[in-house]
Amino acid sequence: MKYENGAVRKRMAFDRGMEAIGFFIVSLLILVVLSIFLFVIGNGLSGINIKILTTDGNTTSGGLFNAIIGTWLLTGVGLTISLPVGLFGAVYISEYSNSRAGSFLKLFADLLTGIPSIVLGFFGYLMIVVYLRFGFSLLAGGIILAIMMIPYILRISEISLSNIPKDIREAAYALGADKYKMILRVLLSKAKSGVIVGSVLAVSIASGETAQLLYTAGWNNGLPTGLTNSEVGYLTYVVWQGINQPSAYSHQLAFAAAFVLLVMILALILMSKYVQRGK
Amino acid sequence: MDEVIKTRGLSVSARNNVILDSLDLDIYRNKVNTILGPSGSGKSTLIRTINRLTDLNGDFEISGTVYFNDHNIQDMSAVELRRKIGMVFQSPNPFWMSIYDNVAFGPRLHGSLPRLKLDEIVKRSLTEAGLYQEVERDLARSAMKLSGGQQQRMCIARALAVEPEVIMLDEPTSSLDPISKSKIEDLMSTLKEKYTVILVTHDISQAARVSDFVNFLYKGKVLEKGESKEMFENPRNEITEKFITGRAD
Amino acid sequence: MRPKESATERIFHYFNFFMALIPISIILLILAFLSYYSYRAIIYNGTNFFTSYLWYPGQFSRNPIIVRGILVPYGSSFGALLFLIGTLLTSLIAIAIALPTSLIASLTINLYVPRRLKRLSISMLELFAGIPSVVYGLWGILVLEPLLFRFLEPWMRDHLAFIPGFSGAIVSGSGIIASGLILSIMILPIITSVVSDTMSSISSSVKDGAYALGATRWEMGKYILRQGSKIQTLGATLLGLGRALGETMAVLMVSGSVLNTLPDSIYSPINTMAAAIASLLDSAFIDPTNMNVYALTELGLLLFFITMVVNIVGRTIVGRGILRGYEHEI
Numbered sequence: 042m043k044y045e046n047g048a049v050r051k052r053m054a055f056d057r058g059m060e061a062i063g064f065f066i067v068s069l070l071i072l073v074v075l076s077i078f079l080f081v082i083g084n085g086l087s088g089i090n091i092k093i094l095t096t097d098g099n100t101t102s103g104g105l106f107n108a109i110i111g112t113w114l115l116t117g118v119g120l121t122i123s124l125p126v127g128l129f130g131a132v133y134i135s136e137y138s139n140s141r142a143g144s145f146l147k148l149f150a151d152l153l154t155g156i157p158s159i160v161l162g163f164f165g166y167l168m169i170v171v172y173l174r175f176g177f178s179l180l181a182g183g184i185i186l187a188i189m190m191i192p193y194i195l196r197i198s199e200i201s202l203s204n205i206p207k208d209i210r211e212a213a214y215a216l217g218a219d220k221y222k223m224i225l226r227v228l229l230s231k232a233k234s235g236v237i238v239g240s241v242l243a244v245s246i247a248s249g250e251t252a253q254l255l256y257t258a259g260w261n262n263g264l265p266t267g268l269t270n271s272e273v274g275y276l277t278y279v280v281w282q283g284i285n286q287p288s289a290y291s292h293q294l295a296f297a298a299a300f301v302l303l304v305m306i307l308a309l310i311l312m313s314k315y316v317q318r319g320k
Numbered sequence: 321m322d323e324v325i326k327t328r329g330l331s332v333s334a335r336n337n338v339i340l341d342s343l344d345l346d347i348y349r350n351k352v353n354t355i356l357g358p359s360g361s362g363k364s365t366l367i368r369t370i371n372r373l374t375d376l377n378g379d380f381e382i383s384g385t386v387y388f389n390d391h392n393i394q395d396m397s398a399v400e401l402r403r404k405i406g407m408v409f410q411s412p413n414p415f416w417m418s419i420y421d422n423v424a425f426g427p428r429l430h431g432s433l434p435r436l437k438l439d440e441i442v443k444r445s446l447t448e449a450g451l452y453q454e455v456e457r458d459l460a461r462s463a464m465k466l467s468g469g470q471q472q473r474m475c476i477a478r479a480l481a482v483e484p485e486v487i488m489l490d491e492p493t494s495s496l497d498p499i500s501k502s503k504i505e506d507l508m509s510t511l512k513e514k515y516t517v518i519l520v521t522h523d524i525s526q527a528a529r530v531s532d533f534v535n536f537l538y539k540g541k542v543l544e545k546g547e548s549k550e551m552f553e554n555p556r557n558e559i560t561e562k563f564i565t566g567r568a569d
Numbered sequence: 570m571r572p573k574e575s576a577t578e579r580i581f582h583y584f585n586f587f588m589a590l591i592p593i594s595i596i597l598l599i600l601a602f603l604s605y606y607s608y609r610a611i612i613y614n615g616t617n618f619f620t621s622y623l624w625y626p627g628q629f630s631r632n633p634i635i636v637r638g639i640l641v642p643y644g645s646s647f648g649a650l651l652f653l654i655g656t657l658l659t660s661l662i663a664i665a666i667a668l669p670t671s672l673i674a675s676l677t678i679n680l681y682v683p684r685r686l687k688r689l690s691i692s693m694l695e696l697f698a699g700i701p702s703v704v705y706g707l708w709g710i711l712v713l714e715p716l717l718f719r720f721l722e723p724w725m726r727d728h729l730a731f732i733p734g735f736s737g738a739i740v741s742g743s744g745i746i747a748s749g750l751i752l753s754i755m756i757l758p759i760i761t762s763v764v765s766d767t768m769s770s771i772s773s774s775v776k777d778g779a780y781a782l783g784a785t786r787w788e789m790g791k792y793i794l795r796q797g798s799k800i801q802t803l804g805a806t807l808l809g810l811g812r813a814l815g816e817t818m819a820v821l822m823v824s825g826s827v828l829n830t831l832p833d834s835i836y837s838p839i840n841t842m843a844a845a846i847a848s849l850l851d852s853a854f855i856d857p858t859n860m861n862v863y864a865l866t867e868l869g870l871l872l873f874f875i876t877m878v879v880n881i882v883g884r885t886i887v888g889r890g891i892l893r894g895y896e897h898e899i
Binding site for chain 3: 052053055056059060062063064066067070071073074075076077078080081125126128129130132133134136137138146148149150151152153155156157158159160161162163164166167168172188191192195219220221224245246248249250251252255256277280281284285295296299302303306307310
Binding site for chain 2: 683684772774775777778779780781782783784785788792793796797
């Protein structure tokens with residue numbers, strides 16, 4: 042009896058061929074992503090120094106201090122606004138609404154991630170900067186970042202809440218707790234790590250955004266002096282403007298800004314992984 | 321007696337847990353060979369070692385030898401081995417395609433056949449699995465729409481379509497209703513005329529109804545093997561006796 | 570056994586309800602603002618918006634004129650055809666590259682990559698999603714464009730000129746190819762994470778069923794994994810398309826931001842709806858009639874509408890939302 046025939050050998054060779062192609066493509070992709078990181082780290086590291094990190098700048102001269110603080114302020118305002126919306130929106134969907142209404146509300150939360158960044162920024166300009174007269178400001182930029190941060194916080198919180206076993210709720214009711222007390226004291230503490238992961242993720246994505254801020258935050262060579270009508274600088278703006286200008290120093294600033302951004306984002310991603318493992 | 325499959329000193333372990341402990345088994349041609357044992361005795365692992373599905377999971381460590389028609393299965397290609405030794409799973413696992421495409425899946429893999437020949441294979445396989453009359457008009461319908469019992473018989477037809485020598489049934493009726501169960505049990509006595517059947521079960525009465533030979537597997541060891549009638553009437557081993565009389569722990 | 574509703578309980582309930590309604594309110598608010606600010610442009614532009622590719626802000630030094638009852642700058646024309654073509658073309662190129670690549674990557678991860686390396690390779694591919702748009706733009710300008718200009722595009726022109734659109738002048742690396750490539754890299758993690766998640770959630774009894782019939786790994790992947798994740802793949806592709814249609818900064822930086830010139834080959838510079846809004850809005854503010862802002866709002870409204878439809882369909886198909894590829898980490 043013959044067990045190896047030509048057809049089988051051919052099929053197995055094809056399988057190994059596809060394996061080789063697949064590994065080649067996956068390795069190539071990993072190589073591309075690593076090369077982007079190395080490109081930024083290599084160019085950024087050589088141009089970065091304490092002075093750049095600690096002095097204000099205007100994308101062609103000076104440093105990044107105002108842009109770094111501006112990015113933190115903007116994402117900070119964004120988180121302050123999006124956290125309660127995302128968290129308590131998730132509480133409503135998971136604890137109060139029926140599943141049909143819940144998936145409807147979730148769909149719209151998800152849609153917020155699908156709004157083109159420039160359209161969101163343009164809307165921010167029309168409504169917050171002009172109509173509400175906040176001007177280019179921390180609040181205008183922060184609100185617009187909050188809009189794109191809500192879905193990350195809401196979805197992850199909602200999943201963490203609905204993963205909490207039913208008997209934990211029943212146990213709290215059995216002790217005579219009101220529903221809101223049960224949610225605030227029992228559920229939220231159980232869902233804490235999920236909420237943190239969602240928030241960290243939202244901050245990591247928001248800190249890399251640009252188009253939302255072009256027409257809401259503006260640019261400031263120093264630090265903003267208030268929540269409204271005072272423009273704010275941010276890192277992604279330095280990357281964009283710096284590389285479009287011919288001087289070597291503005292390129293150096295662009296790379297330094299991209300480097301600081303990537304380090305911040307990587308740190309946040311690692312942090313979210315750490316929180317996940319730890320729970 | 322003509323042995324199709326022999327295992328000699330076959331041991332399997334996963335993550336340092338011994339699952340099978342030096343088995344010497346014989347599977348006889350054109351008989352229903354039953355692997356009987358309580359759950360967790362290693363039955364499924366045994367048949368997955370025979371068709372080398374265990375290769376797909378890096379956790380298994382295998383020593384000893386399995387012979388198929390006196391060839392060491394490690395010397396054959398897994399693809400060819402699995403074509404010769406078909407398998408039906410514990411719960412029906414239809415592919416998300418039509419009944420026709422499900423049954424034609426294997427033949428199409430193993431060579432491009434003209435449509436007429438393929439039609440013939442599908443018809444023969446479904447007939448052998450006792451399903452043809454029920455689905456004759458619905459071959460283009462999704463297999464997911466069949467009842468559980470029909471799905472399982474379609475899976476048997478799918479395994480038969482590649483003309484295996486051996487067909488292994490891994491607790492094929494455990495998720496089915498009594499009527500479907502008896503249909504499949506009836507099928508085994510007709511299947512053995514053409515194929516060698518290996519039935520894995522923990523159901524003692526099923527084993528007694530359909531088996532020609534029984535291997536009693538307990539905690540990874542074969543405690544007793546022999547002709548079905550003999551074993552059920554005069555078990556030699558104490559644990560076998562306890563198990564078949566329903567007094568096992 | 571539900572506890573009785575107290576006043577605090579009711580307030581808490583309504584507060585949560587209000588929070589859950591915010592996302593849908595924002596979407597309606599965006600729709601309202603964009604519609605309100607664009608209706609004058611819609612009246613003025615008419616079908617010219619879709620049929621003309623000429624975008625002239627007009628001469629602000631001359632007196633504005635009244636057209637169809639609307640005050641507009643003298644000599645202005647707002648034809649968005651170039652931006653529509655550019656958006657469509659770059660997004661389609663992105664899908665054409667990202668979809669097969671994602672499918673092969675997902676199949677490789679599920680069929681061939683050893684289990685202990687599976688998590689690591691998925692995490693590596695997810696890093697793509699963490700890179701900000703401007704960094705893609707930076708890399709596009711300094712790494713990708715020179716590579717395209719010096720190697721890939723001359724090679725394509727020399728060897729693929731028989732394909733319509735593949736012969737023509739190579740002016741610089743920026744343009745259709747650079748934009749399409751960058752977009753494909755950006756949507757790759759979206760498609761890959763949905764597809765590879767779906768593939769690994771397929772029951773192992775079905776996979777083993779195919780193997781037990783003598784399928785090779787590739788055959789199992791092709792007939793079982795790929796077929797089994799077909800619908801999710803379609804949904805994920807739409808989500809990727811939505812992202813590509815609306816992506817702004819990276820495209821703005823590598824597209825060449827051309828105005829009033831239709832591309833004559835795949836090597837031409839291009840402009841997209843999103844990039845055009847970002848680059849033209851600044852100068853639109855100085856238009857005393859505001860018509861330039863209104864026309865860009867019309868562009869924004871159209872882009873918003875298209876991306877929302879694509880996203881709604883995509884999300885509904887995928888069944889559960891994804892968060893740019895982070896969903897399964899939860």
